[in-house]
Amino acid sequence: MFTGIVEELGEVVAVEDRGEAARLRLRGPRVTADVGHGDSIAVNGVCLTVVETSDGVFTADVMAETLHRSGLGALRAGSPVNLERPMALGGRLDGHLVQGHVDGRGTITARNDADSGTEITVGLPDGLGRYLVEKGSITVDGISLTVVEAGEAHFTVSLIPTTLALTTLGTKQPGDPVNLEVDVLAKYVERLMGAAPTGRETPSGSRTPHQGEREEAR
Secondary structure: OEOOOOOEEEEEEEEEEEOOEEEEEEEOOOOOOOOOOOOEEEEOOEEEEEEEEEOOEEEEEEOHHHHHHOOHHHOOOOOEEEEEOOOOOOOOOOOOOEOOOOOEEEEEEEEEEEOOEEEEEEEOOOOOHHHOOOOOEEEEOOEEEEEEEEOOOEEEEEEOHHHHHHOHHHOOOOOOEEEEEEOHHHHHHHHHHHOOOOOOEOOOOOEOOOHHHHHHHO
16 A cells, blocks of 8 residues: 655666566665565556565566556656655555556646646546546556546646656656546445445345345245
8 A cells, every 4th residue: 555655756777578568677776775575666656566676676567457557558768757665554644545556547638837836637537537526636647646626537636846846747748648546435435335235225225135034034
């Protein structure tokens, strides 16, 4: 589990094409200082498993599903990446609960730069708009951000100068893809509202019997 607070702006060292999969080598001296084989690091919001580390560089494998869902397949040697280690139990939750499971790719459609910060608009993949609310949270390329405007097909966020300086969003422009993860709590609520627990009223109004009641009726 992550927080969406980027620890380090790392860099892709090499990308090895493995057909439907890929192996990435990424430089991140800070996030690799205390990790080893089997640990997790979020790369642009995608939770990856560390295969090996050496001199501030770590290697991770990316499967076909991850390449399809995220923008990791577009990374090349020299690409900047947002890096974050998992949150420590008992530590401060400065962002929000982030799983590192990308829901889809959005596209930056507008960018408005000002002295006080920057506002960007991101186009949403089909089906994700229902999980967003104004002042709610969303993860963009691994960055925990507050939604300013929530639409069915787009949303806007405001970026402070620190975020622009320390993350990939400082250089992202209209047309660039971004990885999106919606708040997992919204998905759980949707799931629970759509499925009635045993012994409760079903959506049609009929009562679902408990297991013991079903056995008595046999």
